[in-house]
Amino acid sequence: MIRDFIDREEEREVLKKEWNSDGARLIIIYGRRRVGKTRLVNEFIKGKEGIMFFAEDVTVQIQINGLKAEIAGYLNDELLQGLTIKSWTELFTYILKNPPEKRSYLIIDEFTYLIKSDKSILSAIQKAWDRGLSDSNWCIILSGSLLNLMSEYALSYTSPLYGRRTRDMLLKPLEFKDAKLFLSQNEKDSLKTYFTTGGVPEYLQKASEYGTFEEFVRNEFFSNFGYFYREPYFLLSQEFRELKTYQGILSAIAEGRTKPSEIAVNCGIDTRKIYPYLEGLIRLGFIEKETPFLSSQKSGIYIIKDSVIDFWYSFVSTNRSEIERGCYTNTDFNKYFGKKFESFVRNEIAPAIFPKARTGRWWHKGEEIDLIAVDDNAKMIVFAEVKYGTKSASDALKILKKLEKKSEYVNNSTKNNEDYIQKYALFAGEITDKDKIMDRDKTKGDNYLVYDLDDMLKYLM
């Protein structure tokens, strides 16, 4: 079933503007596998004319013949149909000399398969572009999911396409407010599913087949035949050759070893040599480097950003023999959800509640604050604690008082917030008798802020 197209309004707007601009356009769309690049392009071309070419991992000559046939068909060009074309330069020279009369799209999906077979396609496009293709009616879109190849050959400063492309677009996974539209689970289960799949449309589609989170992970992660059982292997093996090192890195981080030196030990390599591997995983969007907010500290820790990778390395990779035997029965994911809930609040809820603030996590010498939001215009700083579970009003008050005390460390270590209004917030999954909180300590007025999941989700509407 093809479901209704969800969100991507900004991206569609950008593509529309490109289409309506004068002259040829050269757009590069990239993003992780399954994120929706092909679907976005398919939505964009509705009601327009042109060529959509799906590149395959085959020989160069087959790739050239394939694109040639598509172009000849679209331009109704029998001469081109009969020509023997042996190189990308020949084909793009032909395209340059025979432009379409009206605005037309030329989309190459999985462009990285062409780069992989023969890098001369890049200079062939560049030369044609410089010799006049840039004045034609073509709106060219090159889309790719092998992110290391896209970064190195299509996007970098040294790429022949650099300076020619009119737009590049990194397609990111959807945020929760859109991701949940795929699912028919209740709000809590939808959030758990989101913490497991991230906002990757194809994964959400898979999850939409299940009414509960529990049913979904049991069938699709913790089963030999599940969709996700081998997915991380597939994703990594498409991008890298030294699979063992990358797997070692992801296992180490999932187990909480987040410093480069700890990760390197886990992989059995020298700390200095770990950085290129970490960079490769950052390019894929699988991990990210985090440094403490409001600090000049450059060295940071590495955390897993991609939820499927995180969940898989947290639960599947370490329990494979039980899963293979069909007897894995874990249902306690609270520690994992706690971690994901924190980043969800930092990345999606805090920007919705404090849209003008800079936000981040702070830590220093064993002390940690889950979220700090600094609004320089309003001269306000909000310190926040994030708790996934259920808290009572009296727990909440204790947490907020402790947080207020802890915030002094930040003031002491950064020494620049003295004249800012300071507020203290608790974000919790559920808060029983929430209304009592303000009554407990009238002196605090609205400097104490409390949000449960229902409050938070209202900000996403």
Ligand SMILES: Nc1ncnc2c1ncn2[C@@H]1O[C@H](COP(=O)(O)OP(=O)(O)OP(=O)(O)O)[C@@H](O)[C@H]1O
């Ligand atoms: N915004 C969206 N709304 C609804 N469904 C979507 C959306 N984006 C993608 N999908 C669906 O998710 C699935 C994966 O999308 P798509 O094939 O476009 O991803 P892709 O990035 O091109 O993947 P790959 O790089 O692996 O080829 C498809 O079934 C598609 O219809």
